[in-house]
Amino acid sequence: MKDIIKDVTKDVIKDVIIKEALPEDAEARIAYARQVGSETDNLSFGKEGFPISVEDEQEAIRNFSKDPKSVCYFAWKNGKLVGSGELRAFPRRMSHGAELGLTVVKAEWNSGIGSELMQKLIDYAKENAVEFINLEVRGDNSRAIHLYEKFGFKKVGTLPAYFKIGEEYIDFDSMVLDLR
Template sequence: MRRLTDFIRLIFSFFYVMKEYNQRRQIMQTNVVIRPAKRGDAKAVLKYLNQAGGETDNLLFGKEGVTFTEQQEEALIDEINSSPNGRMFIAHLDGQVIGIASIRGARPKRIAHQAEIGLSVLKDYWGMGIGRGLMDELITFARSVGTEIITLEVRTDNDRAITLYERYGFEKFGTYRRFFKIDGHYYDAYFMNLYLS
């Protein structure tokens, strides 16, 4: 009898969690704004980066965060957005940056048809479509400026990100052994490409 009671509680817990998740996802889809970053977003972007770095080992920096000043971040936003084939986007919810994506095109003429992207979302918002929304913006922008190839690097054990990238048609084209070094341990990264033309 106790097992049956525990099982029933488990089922109710599951449905409650799913109801909460679906309600939150619906709120996310209606209230999240994805837009190009502006100079005035620098402080919020730094806060985001410092929080995101402490939540995952999938970024190029960890819980120590980034060492940019607000002025340096403003300059970086300006540099990326003033490039003809570069743009930084933020996902914004109720005054908080919850996701960031950027695309930076190569400058030398012979490789100017290529661009590299980076994308991250705060852990509380994983699985809620924020990454897809940011990726849609990146790809739309890339196409609008004539980018033909988008590249990225991703840890080989970051299955969630790899699944997202593969849904968009990215393909692995190489492995960078020992790309990350975290607390004395090495982790490999995949190189992935998306051909837009």
């Protein structure tokens, strides 16, 4: 089991602390998922958030600590969870890669929190032999695509009808960051 990183970032964004998620953050993460899910249709879940118990969420957070190529960071502002970024390592012959997930509460869009989380995730990947980072993003989410491109992600394809919300099909872009 890897050591829990006690790293705290407070340089760029006033009153924001970014640190590795801990099991005791599980309730806050569940509430956070409901909030961000209700604020946008860009995520794989809606206002219901994650259908998970506090105990299961605690275990999910612990699982990040068990894999040296996986990590979950939370951004806190005035004691409230306002952002989340994670890398999930791929298994076996894909273990040189990881999948990235990133969310920020709508009130903090364009505040720099997404960029700070992204930089921490990329730095973590480089320090832990992750060579490729993959993500999927709604094809019309220009704000998120701009962020990803700013950090060097390249579009490698389109996933047609990846989401279906009501009767609407929504294409997603598949993007990759090559860290080799």
